[in-house]
Amino acid sequence: xxxxLPSPFVLASRHFSISAAVANSKRTCLHDxxxxxxxxxxxxAGYDMPVQYSDLSIKDSSLHTRKHVSLFDVSHMLQTHIVxxxxxxxxxxxxxADVQGLKPNSGTLSVFTNEKGGIKDDLIVTKTDQDFIYMxxxxxxxxxxxxxxxxxxxxxxxxxxxxxxxxxDGRGLVAVQGPAMSKVLQNETDIDLSKLTFMTTAVGKVCGxxxxxxxxxxxxxxxxxxxxxxPKEAAKLVERLLASNKGDVxxxxxxxxxxxxxxxxxCLYGSDIDENTTPIEAGLAFVVAKRRRETLDFPGAEKIVxxxxxxxxxxxxxxxxxxxxxxxxxxxxxxxxxDKAAIGFVTSGCPSPNLEKNIAIAYVDRSHSKEGxxxxxxxxxxxxxxxxxxxxxxxxxxxxxx
Amino acid sequence: xxxxxxxxxxxxxxxxxxxxxxxxxxxxxxxxxxKKHEWISVENGVGTxxxxxxxxxxxxxxxxxxxxxxxxxxxxxxxxxxxxxVKAASDIYAPVSGTVTKKNVALEEEPGQINxxxxxxxxxxxxxxxxxxxxxxxxxxxxxxxFKKENQGH
Numbered sequence: 001x002x003x004x005l006p007s008p009f010v011l012a013s014r015h016f017s018i019s020a021a022v023a024n025s026k027r028t029c030l031h032d033x034x035x036x037x038x039x040x041x042x043x044x045a046g047y048d049m050p051v052q053y054s055d056l057s058i059k060d061s062s063l064h065t066r067k068h069v070s071l072f073d074v075s076h077m078l079q080t081h082i083v084x085x086x087x088x089x090x091x092x093x094x095x096x097a098d099v100q101g102l103k104p105n106s107g108t109l110s111v112f113t114n115e116k117g118g119i120k121d122d123l124i125v126t127k128t129d130q131d132f133i134y135m136x137x138x139x140x141x142x143x144x145x146x147x148x149x150x151x152x153x154x155x156x157x158x159x160x161x162x163x164x165x166x167x168x169d170g171r172g173l174v175a176v177q178g179p180a181m182s183k184v185l186q187n188e189t190d191i192d193l194s195k196l197t198f199m200t201t202a203v204g205k206v207c208g209x210x211x212x213x214x215x216x217x218x219x220x221x222x223x224x225x226x227x228x229x230x231p232k233e234a235a236k237l238v239e240r241l242l243a244s245n246k247g248d249v250x251x252x253x254x255x256x257x258x259x260x261x262x263x264x265x266x267c268l269y270g271s272d273i274d275e276n277t278t279p280i281e282a283g284l285a286f287v288v289a290k291r292r293r294e295t296l297d298f299p300g301a302e303k304i305v306x307x308x309x310x311x312x313x314x315x316x317x318x319x320x321x322x323x324x325x326x327x328x329x330x331x332x333x334x335x336x337x338x339d340k341a342a343i344g345f346v347t348s349g350c351p352s353p354n355l356e357k358n359i360a361i362a363y364v365d366r367s368h369s370k371e372g373x374x375x376x377x378x379x380x381x382x383x384x385x386x387x388x389x390x391x392x393x394x395x396x397x398x399x400x401x402x
Numbered sequence: 403x404x405x406x407x408x409x410x411x412x413x414x415x416x417x418x419x420x421x422x423x424x425x426x427x428x429x430x431x432x433x434x435x436x437k438k439h440e441w442i443s444v445e446n447g448v449g450t451x452x453x454x455x456x457x458x459x460x461x462x463x464x465x466x467x468x469x470x471x472x473x474x475x476x477x478x479x480x481x482x483x484x485x486x487x488v489k490a491a492s493d494i495y496a497p498v499s500g501t502v503t504k505k506n507v508a509l510e511e512e513p514g515q516i517n518x519x520x521x522x523x524x525x526x527x528x529x530x531x532x533x534x535x536x537x538x539x540x541x542x543x544x545x546x547x548x549f550k551k552e553n554q555g556h
Binding site: 051052057058059060062255259324325326327329350351353381 | 462463465466468481484486487488489491
């Protein structure tokens with residue numbers, strides 16, 4: 001048994017000497033809870049995290065989330081407050097977002113860009129009605145994001161500007177995801193969830209715990225929230241939600257999280273997007289706010305807006321559905337069936353439990369990016385036909401209030 | 403990940419009781435193992451090949467199996483198919499050289515048998531063993547246990 005194509009957080013089945021890595025791994029405030037609940041721990045982004053729990057396979061956990069409610073520990077992600085009166089201009093200088101134009105207590109998906117127009121990280125930036133911006137960035141990028149933010153803030157301050165980065169170290173972040181989320185959570189919070197629409201935020205009491213920040217967002221394609229909570233109270237929050245009689249609530253790990261985001265057509269940083277892909281190539285043009293396309297004042301703006309205007313970017317992110325059989329996985333080459341020329345590569349893929357089809361995200365030449373185009377994924381010993389398909393693969397159910 | 407390795411049912415069963423241990427050894431009597439977690443049991447020159455419970459547990463729910471066709475000649479160590487779960491895909495390597503005489507077509511309908519019954523109903527293919535001397539290079543049950551322990555970093 002030799003695992004061919006590892007997901008970023010799933011260790012190859014023959015790579016067994018990992019206990020040292022785990023011993024050095026960081027732990028979230030829910031680590032004990034994971035162990036208590038049969039979490040199968042793996043190292044991910046420097047953290048010892050549950051890939052699944054003993055009561056459910058990754059497949060069943062993915063199915064459960066789209067029917068009921070799942071709780072994901074996402075405390076490994078970096079939560080940051082950006083304070084100071086120049087905070088909006090500061091964060092806009094590094095991202096493609098129109099933070100100025102955001103209503104108070106609402107947020108948006110955005111990206112840090114580099115000078116080449118590539119994506120340094122993807123993030124959610126939320127403008128609160130208080131004197132700070134709340135931002136969540138990827139755990140895997142902490143080591144580059146944090147110095148980047150700090151250095152830039154220091155530069156701004158030396159220019160007489162008022163901005164400061166305050167990380168919420170160790171704070172809990174629990175994603176509550178699935179169609180029954182609101183039924184389960186409303187019973188436990190004083191925040192009116194019927195008014196908390198997609199990408200808005202509120203602070204209130206959840207499960208008896210004061211000062212929880214509840215943001216309507218997630219990474220599954222389902223209705224859901226992420227609850228930012230005092231680390232000392234995080235386990236209590238999770239245990240109370242698990243005990244809810246308003247819905248079937250289960251813990252879910254990174255395995256299901258990866259499946260669900262892929263089914264929803266969402267990018268995983270480091271696999272589907274990175275420093276060498278622009279938001280335009282990644283099909284994320286919507287994160288480049290209208291106003292920012294005019295002002296051109298973020299890193300790599302000319303490259304990115306140039307691609308948008310000329311519509312000539314060479315590679316495109318597409319969704320693929322494969323014929324039954326082996327599933328396309330990250331790094332596999334894609335070839336034209338006629339001349340066998342390489343036309344792109346898969347960046348992530350798996351058998352979709354909810355569709356019961358093999359799905360993948362890939363980058364392909366523009367000539368092969370149209371919906372319905374067929375070509376081959378090359379497994380080495382054999383090839384399988386794939387068809388370019390619109391994403392999301394599974395219909396998303398965001399709560400827009402409409 | 404170490405937890406994942408400390409937990410496999412194989413180890414636990416060994417520790418729980420003598421009865422459980424003897425049941426286990428009977429299910430593995432005569433089986434030989436590779437370091438890539440395949441097993442083979444040979445009777446009258448015909449070997450039956452599968453993957454161990456440890457490997458099955460690592461993969462999780464198997465959703466697809468690719469098996470070698472009858473008549474295929476395989477060399478020791480050569481890829482003879484693949485198993486795939488939602489989480490990962492793995493090659494299956496031939497423990498010894500030989501000619502495939504039968505594949506377990508039931509797995510194509512019900513790949514989950516690999517998880518439910520890795521040493522029995524989850525067998526993958528049979529092959530006419532070319533040279534039984536090759537079996538000597540493989541691990542026996544206790545060596546395989548040792549190998550797993552050493553490689554789990556315990």
